Amino acid sequence: MHPGLQEALLVCTRIALMSVSQRRCIRTIPSIAVARPISTPSDKALAVVTRFDDEYWLARDEDGEFPKEFHRGMADNGWLGITMPEAYGGSGLSVAEAAIMMHEVSSHGGGMAAASSVHINLFGPHPIVVHGTPAQKAEWLPGLVAGRDQCCFGFTEPDAGLDTARIKTFAEKVPGGYIVRGQKVWTSTAQVANKIMLLTRTTRYEDARRPTDGITIFYTDLDRSKIEVRRIPKMGRKAVDSNALYRRAFCSRNASDRRGRQRLQLHSR
Ligand SMILES: Cc1cc2nc3c(=O)[nH]c(=O)nc-3n(C[C@H](O)[C@H](O)[C@H](O)COP(=O)(O)OP(=O)(O)OC[C@H]3O[C@@H](n4cnc5c(N)ncnc54)[C@H](O)[C@@H]3O)c2cc1C
Numbered sequence: 730m731h732p733g734l735q736e737a738l739l740v741c742t743r744i745a746l747m748s749v750s751q752r753r754c755i756r757t758i759p760s761i762a763v764a765r766p767i768s769t770p771s772d773k774a775l776a777v778v779t780r781f782d783d784e785y786w787l788a789r790d791e792d793g794e795f796p797k798e799f800h801r802g803m804a805d806n807g808w809l810g811i812t813m814p815e816a817y818g819g820s821g822l823s824v825a826e827a828a829i830m831m832h833e834v835s836s837h838g839g840g841m842a843a844a845s846s847v848h849i850n851l852f853g854p855h856p857i858v859v860h861g862t863p864a865q866k867a868e869w870l871p872g873l874v875a876g877r878d879q880c881c882f883g884f885t886e887p888d889a890g891l892d893t894a895r896i897k898t899f900a901e902k903v904p905g906g907y908i909v910r911g912q913k914v915w916t917s918t919a920q921v922a923n924k925i926m927l928l929t930r931t932t933r934y935e936d937a938r939r940p941t942d943g944i945t946i947f948y949t950d951l952d953r954s955k956i957e958v959r960r961i962p963k964m965g966r967k968a969v970d971s972n973a974l975y976r977r978a979f980c981s982r983n984a985s986d987r988r989g990r991q992r993l994q995l996h997s998r
Pocket of ligand 1: 881887889890891892915916918966971
């Protein structure tokens with residue numbers, strides 16, 4: 730997992746687990762952690778967050794529907810692009826600033842459901858920001874910033890959680906592209922996402938020089954004719970679905986698919 734992403738997820742998890750009094754203390758962080766003169770993410774995010782009251786979140790907790798109005802509100806106010814470069818419609822701020830924003834998001838009625846409805850789009854696609862080519866960024870980031878595209882994050886597998894390098898999903902190179910075979914689990918938002926960041930091995934673990942060699946991320950359409958998405962019943966965070974993904978996906982070659990869109994993303998060594 731990318732260190733920036735790992736750091737952000739850790740910060741968000743810690744904040745989500747904090748007591749109310751601990752959370753009050755962290756409100757002092759913006760003046761310390763934010764080196765650049767910006768209006769504090771916490772104040773501005775609050776303006777969107779407070780529009781959604783306890784009744785709204787209670788209803789989502791009962792019906793299990795994705796909080797699309799909240800997601801839209803965050804997108805319309807530019808929050809989904811907080812870590813994305815300004816050239817692609819984002820704000821060009823840091824992961825630390827995004828964590829401050831996420832603190833506000835999770836500190837009101839929506840709690841973890843509110844956080845998860847936006848943090849996957851913020852932190853999941855960050856490898857595109859860090860490693861994507863200019864063409865890939867230009868094609869993919871504006872849709873994520875505007876909330877037109879929703880991306881889920883297919884990394885975890887039934888036998889590979891924290892030990893990410895042990896994933897078994899394999900992308901086989903074939904003429905014209907790749908065939909990806911494997912299974913993912915706990916893929917949040919796959920019921921509503923139209924895109925997926927899909928972690929695969931392109932060299933088997935046993936054949937790789939180092940465990941982290943031969944790993945490839947695809948950013949591609951979540952094509953439900955190729956990928957079966959099954960919702961996992963779970964306790965808590967009902968509005969943000971968790972899923973198991975089965976079967977195989979077809980991802981086209983690095984250059985472009987027939988519609989001229991680039992799909993293949995990033996290779997490790
Ligand atoms: C609600 C929910 C949403 C999620 N959303 C997503 C998502 O969108 N996309 C995605 O890819 N994944 C998602 N996940 C999966 C999550 O990232 C994994 O659960 C996490 O990576 C841990 O993996 P695991 O559950 O297989 O636990 P394991 O890796 O099996 O770990 C189990 C326990 O063993 C400990 N442990 C593991 N390895 C070691 C070691 N070497 N030494 C000592 N202790 C160790 C761990 O600390 C932990 O306590 C989600 C999970 C949940 C519950």
